[in-house]
Amino acid sequence: xxxxxxxxxxxxxxxxxxxxxxxxxxxxxxxxxxxxxxxxxxxxxxxxxxxxxxxxxxxxxxxxxxxxxxxxxxxxxxxxxxxxxxxxxxxxxxxxxxxxxxxxxxxxxxxxxxxxxxxxxxxxxxxxxxxxxxxxxxxxxxxxxxxxxxxxxxxxxxxxxxxxxxxxxxxxxxxxxxxxxxxxxxxxxxxxxxxxxxxxxxxxxxxxxxxxxxxxxxxxxxxxxxxxxxxxxxxxxxxxxxxxxxxxxxxxxxxxxxxxxxxxxxxxxxxxxxxxxxxxxxxxxxxxxxxxxxxxxxxxxxxxxxxxxxxxxxxxxxxxxxxxxxxx
Numbered sequence: 001x002x003x004x005x006x007x008x009x010x011x012x013x014x015x016x017x018x019x020x021x022x023x024x025x026x027x028x029x030x031x032x033x034x035x036x037x038x039x040x041x042x043x044x045x046x047x048x049x050x051x052x053x054x055x056x057x058x059x060x061x062x063x064x065x066x067x068x069x070x071x072x073x074x075x076x077x078x079x080x081x082x083x084x085x086x087x088x089x090x091x092x093x094x095x096x097x098x099x100x101x102x103x104x105x106x107x108x109x110x111x112x113x114x115x116x117x118x119x120x121x122x123x124x125x126x127x128x129x130x131x132x133x134x135x136x137x138x139x140x141x142x143x144x145x146x147x148x149x150x151x152x153x154x155x156x157x158x159x160x161x162x163x164x165x166x167x168x169x170x171x172x173x174x175x176x177x178x179x180x181x182x183x184x185x186x187x188x189x190x191x192x193x194x195x196x197x198x199x200x201x202x203x204x205x206x207x208x209x210x211x212x213x214x215x216x217x218x219x220x221x222x223x224x225x226x227x228x229x230x231x232x233x234x235x236x237x238x239x240x241x242x243x244x245x246x247x248x249x250x251x252x253x254x255x256x257x258x259x260x261x262x263x264x265x266x267x268x269x270x271x272x273x274x275x276x277x278x279x280x281x282x283x284x285x286x287x288x289x290x291x292x293x294x295x296x297x298x299x300x301x302x303x304x305x306x307x308x309x310x311x312x313x314x315x316x317x318x319x320x321x322x323x324x325x326x327x328x
């Protein structure tokens with residue numbers, strides 16, 4: 001790995017940072033990363049990104065997609081998280097709709113906000129950012145966790161611009177503007193493994209809460225990759241009148257977690273060619289990276305139009321007697 005260290009030292013850092021919206025691609029019980037080939041998977045996910053998403057995924061996803069729900073039309077990556085449900089006091093469940101971030105163009109159909117930043121939210125640190133390679137995948141978080149996980153947070157929204165405080169688990173009161181889930185991925189890579197069996201050991205986490213400076217990468221994972229983060233806004237406010245009288249949290253994630261410690265997210269890299277590296281080598285910030293400066297972008301109507309077929313035939317809307325995949 002010595003050559004990597006030498007190469008990084010010769011390249012001056014830049015100020016690049018991406019923040020963009022991705023409309024909903026599909027909401028299905030599929031997980032081609034953790035449960036490839038299994039249909040349906042164990043719990044429901046909401047997925048955004050390129051239309052190469054399927055029960056199983058292999059090869060260079062950036063060369064397989066023909067459309068994407070994301071702002072940048074060269075990004076065929078897939079990003080997904082567990083779905084949030086409201087649990088009524090009568091025991092029934094209702095899927096919580098997703099809202100678009102108000103910092104993004106209006107009209108985006110649900111989805112999430114995706115970040116690829118340098119060392120923190122508004123600065124790059126002092127090393128070169130190396131883009132992920134074709135075939136790269138990773139998972140952050142663990143659905144079986146019963147303790148706080150670094151960088152995985154909930155925010156009780158007063159409005160869509162609320163960002164603090166960040167909570168380690170579900171809010172304990174009704175939130176006026178909804179709930180935001182935040183997933184910060186590790187940003188130190190071993191430089192060689194694209195996707196180990198656990199989808200995590202090739203990465204090392206020096207990420208702190210919110211968009212704070214990350215610590216230096218260790219010798220075992222020396223390659224600084226972009227700081228990937230998701231923000232997902234859930235329209236929980238519509239359930240405020242049904243909040244349990246005993247004050248207990250009525251929300252649950254699709255794998256049955258009503259605490260929130262098991263919140264997790266998945267990533268399958270799918271940027272076309274060297275587009276992500278070009279962005280990380282530039283000095284653009286947020287929407288200044290669009291319209292060919294240096295990334296190609298698309299209008300909201302094109303983002304909303306991209307979709308994949310329904311591969312799991314089950315009811316995920318309306319009031320359900322049980323969570324999808326969780327038979328009593």
